[in-house]
Amino acid sequence: MSKALFVLSVYVAGLVFIFLQHAFGQGEYKFDLAEIEKEIKKKPYHIGGFLEFRPVLFSLDQESAFHKLRFFDQDEGTTLEQYNFGLRLEGSYQKGIASLYFRTDSRLWYDYQGRDGDIDLQEGYLSLKPGPIFTLETGKKVVQWGKGYAFNPVAFVSRPKDPDDPAEALEGYYVVMADLIKSFGGPLKTLAFTPAILPATESINDDFGTLNHINFAAKLYFLLWDTDLDILFFTGESRTTRYGFDFAGNIKTNFEIHGxxxxxxxxxxxxxxxxxNLSTEESDILRCLLGIRYLTANEITFTVEYYHNGGxxxxxxxxxxxxxxDHAYDTFLDTGDSVQLDKAARLSRSTLAALKPMRDYLYFRAGWKEPFDILYFTPAVTSIINLTDRSLSITPELVYSPETNLELRLRGTFLTGDKNTEYGEKQNDYKVELRIRYYFN
Amino acid sequence: MIKKLLSMILMCMCLCLAVPACSDDGDAILQKVDRNLNPEAFEMYRKLINLEPDGSKKEFIMYSIKKGRDRIASVFISPASEKGRATLRLGENIWLYIPNVGKPIRITSLQSVTGGIFNNADIMRLDYSAEYNCEKMEQQEGLLMLHLKAKTGSVAYDSLKMWVDDKKLLPDKIECFASSGMLIKTLYFKKITDFGNGLVRPAVVETDSPLHKGYKSIMVFVRMKKRDLPDEAFTLNFLSRVENLR
Incomplete structure (x- = not known):
């Protein structure tokens, strides 16, 4: 009896405490200048990152081409679950003009195939900054060139972004690069030159292209009046020579255009x-992008991008x-012979399995920041439309940060399209994903 | 004749007194307010606190540099989820750099990098005289009240009412209005503090908004001091390195 009363007392006291805390806390704040001074004290090193838990539910489209390629000899049912655990660690150390930076991703996942995991160095480089106008960097680094949000055709020395999640950090390539900046007073406000050297060998950058070559790239940036302009260039034996141009500017403060x-x-x-049968033909191609970002008075941001992939x-x-x-799968069902399916899998890996592999896409995203006075809450919807075959994906999502350093994201991706279209033949009909991240330092 | 002339002069003087002070005086006072709020080129730390009606709060610390009337760059030091995010403002152009994602993206002054009532125009504030003209100045309750009108349509607030302490020439309160005349928010300047080297200004700016009843945001200024800064520190390429200037 006394134990029950004790538990009840603690429960009531807890409720009263929570109530009083909110009642008296309303509109009040305290700050301690000495405490802020402590918080802003600079240390030469920094370690931080986040912990992540990301369960995903996949609903399989058993009639689709990619499902047949992957599950032709097994029956995994109509849904699959995957549980992902991640740890990102990043750190830096600064001494004089030199600084070191690293970022690693460690992942563990559990799905129908069992448990697995990996650890990757995503970035790790040394920077020398003798002054504000010159920087020299060497190591594994993300070189993100271009102005597009979901696509970057001029990012000549980067891995491609995932347009389904373009804000996610990428893995870098090993580079040596410099950055020279000069500011001016006239219409040309800034001029910057960024050359980069990227070797491709069996031990570094082995997925960049033809191996055992040294490649060169450069970017010349102008801030002319109020418009960002870049002229870009890449040459080397690992990939063919390419030239680029991009721009971004504001037509109004709430209306940006880029290309x-x-x-x-x-x-x-x-x-x-x-x-x-796969055949290749050598020719010059054009990749281009035109996009806008528009903010309404009630804080809805629309991002629309048209992407043309000439190759x-x-x-x-x-x-x-x-x-x-389909033919290879039917052959397998009739004869048990999977040779044709193996060939089809190889073919798809070198063509349609890439990120947005077809000719023309339209990217649309609308995000509403803090609707209905809910702070740190952003609902959004994203759609990627394959204009070539009229198939598309729709991704509604909710992002909420209820506490400092805690971020929750719930999103579903629904794919739709006719037979023999990109999204119509994907392995999933839809997937639902919850991502919980806790940041620390 | 002399009587007539004198009475005409008197009438003219009365008329002049009845009309509020001319805008030139107001603009000169606004420029003095700007210089009293911060030196031409300086660095500072700020703590931003967002308070919600239920008493919960979220805090951010940022390091900022400013040069001239219209160049400012800021980087978040904490919390961990925001660390390294940097913003650059050159006049009406604002860019946001998110670490790891790479290139800076253009954002607008109406958005907010922190959430809460402060938007980018408040957090990345330019000199008031860079964005507003004084249309009218009047005396009100022992304070000067400046009626400020945006120089262009791209400024975040169409007009401001600024109450200024006429001795210290520091703002006491600012009301921010949309072009429709609707009050968007009110800024309250508090806790006048000596930051050293002759810089004496409010260390706390509070804001509330009739559009977000019960919510409040506070900005606490720390270690504001004059500093010579290179022009190159206010460029897109330098945005990822602003924290190195600390």
Whole structure:
């Protein structure tokens, strides 16, 4: 009896405490200048990062081409679950003009195949900053060139962004790069030159292109009147020579426009015939992007981007691949022979399995910051439309930060499209994902 | 004749007194207010506190540098989830740099990098005289009241009413209005503090808004001091390195 009373007392006391805390806390604040002084004291080193838990539920489309390629010899049902655990660690150390920076991602996941994990060095480089106008950096670093939000055709020395999650950090390449900045008083406000050297060997940057070559890239940046302009260039034996141009400017304070244009020489354009044979043809291609960002009075931000990939797979080639997969799958069901399916899998990996591999896409995102007075809450909806075959993905999401350093994101991605279209033939009908991140330092 | 002339002069004088002070005086006072609030080139730390009606709060600390009337750069030091996020403002252009994501993206002065009632125009504030003209000045309750009108349509607030201490020439309160005449928010300047080297100004700015009843945001200024800064520190390429200036 006394134990029950004790528990009840603690419970009531807790409720009263919470009530009083809120009642008296309303509108009041305290700050201690000495405490702030302590918080702003600079240390030569920094360690931080986040812990992440991300469960994902996939609803499988058992009639789709990519499902047949992956699950042709197994029955995993109509849904799959995946549980992901992540730790990002990043740190820096500064002494004089030199500083070191690293970022690692450690991941553990559990799904229908069992448990697995990996650890990657995403970035790790040394910077020398003898003054504000010159910086020299060497090591593994993300070199993010371009003005696009979801696509960056002029990012010649970066891995491609995932347009389904473009704000996620990328893995860098090993580079040596410099940065020279000069400011002026006239219409040309800033001029900056950024050259980069990127070697590709069996031990570093082995996925960049043809190995055992040293590649060169450069960017010349102008802030002319109120417009950002970049002229970009890449040459080397690992990839073909390419030239780029981008711009970004505000038409009004709440209306931004940006664009990118990349001219890629001697590009191997791929095509697939109805027998599943891959052929390539060398030609110069254009990749370009035009986008806007618009903010309404009630804080809804619209981002719209049109992306043209001149080297992308066209509609007929994609249909040929999907029909070939269907044919290979039927052959497997009839004979038990998976040779044709293996060939189709190789073919898809080198063509349609890439990020946004086809010709023309439209990216749309609308995010509403803190609606209905809910602080740190942003609902958003994103859609990527394949303009070539009229298939699309729709991703509604809710992002909320209820406490300092805690971020929750709930999102669902729904894919729709006819037979023999990119999104119609994806492995999933939809997926639902919860991401919980706790940041620390 | 002389009587007539004198009475005409007197009438003219009365008329002049009845009309509020001319805008030139107001603009000169506004420029003095700007210089009293901060030197031409300086660095500072700020703690931003967002308070919600239920008493919960969220705090941010940022380091900022400013040069001239319209160049300012800031970087978040804490919390961990925001650390390294940097913003650059050159006149009406504002960019946000998110670490790891890479390139800076253009944002607008109406958005808020922290959430809460302060928006980018408040956090990355330019000199008032860079964005506003004084249209009218009057004496009110022992304070000077400046009626300020935005120089262009791209300024975050269409007009301001600024109450200024006529001796210290520091703002006491500012009301911010939309072009429709609607009150968007009110800023209250508190706790006048000596930051050294002759800089005496309010160390606390509070804000509330009729649009967000019960919410309040506070900005606490720490270690504000004059500093010579290179022009290159206010460029996009330098944005990822602003924290190195600390």
């Amino acid at each position: 990118e244009l990349a001219w890629i020489t001697d590009f191997d354009k791929k095509s697939i015939d109805s027998e599943g 992308g797979i066209d509609k007929d080639d994609a249909e040929n691949l999907f029909r070939f997969v």
